[in-house]
Structures are given as structure tokens and as C-alpha cells.
Amino acid sequence: AYAGYPSSVAIYDGRLWWAMGDNFAGSVSDSFDSFDLTVSGDSAPVIRSIGYGGVETSRWILPLQRLIVGTSGSEISVRSSAFDSPITPTDMTARNASTYGSAPVRPAIIDRTGIFAAKDQRTVCELAYSVDAQDYVSKELTELHPTLFDSPIVDIAVQRHPDTRVYFALLDGSARCLV
Numbered sequence: 001a002y003a004g005y006p007s008s009v010a011i012y013d014g015r016l017w018w019a020m021g022d023n024f025a026g027s028v029s030d031s032f033d034s035f036d037l038t039v040s041g042d043s044a045p046v047i048r049s050i051g052y053g054g055v056e057t058s059r060w061i062l063p064l065q066r067l068i069v070g071t072s073g074s075e076i077s078v079r080s081s082a083f084d085s086p087i088t089p090t091d092m093t094a095r096n097a098s099t100y101g102s103a104p105v106r107p108a109i110i111d112r113t114g115i116f117a118a119k120d121q122r123t124v125c126e127l128a129y130s131v132d133a134q135d136y137v138s139k140e141l142t143e144l145h146p147t148l149f150d151s152p153i154v155d156i157a158v159q160r161h162p163d164t165r166v167y168f169a170l171l172d173g174s175a176r177c178l179v
Contacts, residue, residue, distance in 0.1 A: 008059065017061050108156045
């Protein structure tokens with residue numbers, strides 16, 4: 001309670017990841033309840049500052065093919081030096097995937113893409129891997145209908161059957177659906 005609680009939590013690549021403020025931490029490899037600093041080597045906990053741009057506040061963690069951290073100013077791709085290598089204390093880098101900025105609303109995963117609300121809570125974006133960029137990039141999904149969300153988004157849910165639909169609960173009690 002003294003240091004506060006994480007703003008977001010995810011399991012990715014055999015570690016439990018926490019984010020709070022501008023810091024994030026991954027547990028000891030395959031030991032979700034241990035952040036023991038006496039463990040050494042590649043299985044040691046990963047405890048880092050986001051350290052990208054200005055002071056960022058983490059909003060969510062999205063475990064896609066790479067670990068994506070949504071912050072108040074950008075969406076950050078956390079990765080190792082090789083695409084199929086795990087993140088370790090000595091092999092980790094963080095790069096901007098986009099600069100929309102994220103709302104404090106839980107994102108959704110659809111297969112290998114992520115759907116999130118931008119920091120204005122009225123813009124919806126998709127995070128997808130781009131072969132050209134060799135990383136995740138964002139695309140605005142509400143570009144053709146910018147007034148669709150006339151009230152702030154407060155929650156996102158995905159329906160997969162019979163068709164994929166993404167539902168957005170709004171602050172005024174209404175909902176919108178993207179198909």
C-alpha cells in the first residue's frame with residue numbers, strides 16, 4: 001500500500017507484468033509471484049522505467065506478439081533484440097508503436113491485433129503488426145465517423161460468434177458496436 005498498486009497487469013512470455021506510473025516490472029521467469037532481486041541471469045525479474053519521452057503514466061499492458069504498454073502519451077512496444085526471443089533483464093528495448101496516447105480503458109485482443117481507446121476516450125484505434133515497420137503500428141478505426149462516440153468510452157468487449165463485433169460501453173449508458 002505504501003508504494004501504490006499497479007495500474008495494469010498482464011501475463012506474457014512466462015512472466016507476470018505490472019505497470020504503475022512510468023515503471024513496469026516482469027516477475028522472475030515462470031514464477032509469477034516472485035520479483036526476487038537476488039535471482040540473476042536471464043530468469044531474473046525485469047524492473048525498468050518506461051523511459052521514453054516525457055513522464056508517462058501507464059494505462060494498460062497488452063500481451064500481443066510483443067508486449068505493448070499503453071501510456072498517457074503513446075503506445076510502447078517492449079521487445080527483445082530478436083522477434084522470437086524472450087524479454088530478459090539484459091535484452092529489452094522499448095520503442096513507440098504510436099503516439100495517440102491511451103485512455104484508462106481496458107483494451108481488447110482480437111487474434112493478433114489490439115483495439116484500444118485513445119486518450120480522448122472518443123477515438124478507437126487498432127494495433128497491428130506491420131511488416132514494413134517491423135513492429136506494431138496504430139490505425140484509427142473511427143476516422144470515417146469521428147462523431148460516433150459522442151460520450152467517453154468506459155469499457156470495451158469483443159464478441160466472436162457468430163461474427164466478430166467490438167462493443168464499446170459509453171459513459172452516458174449507451175453502447176456502440178463496430179463490425
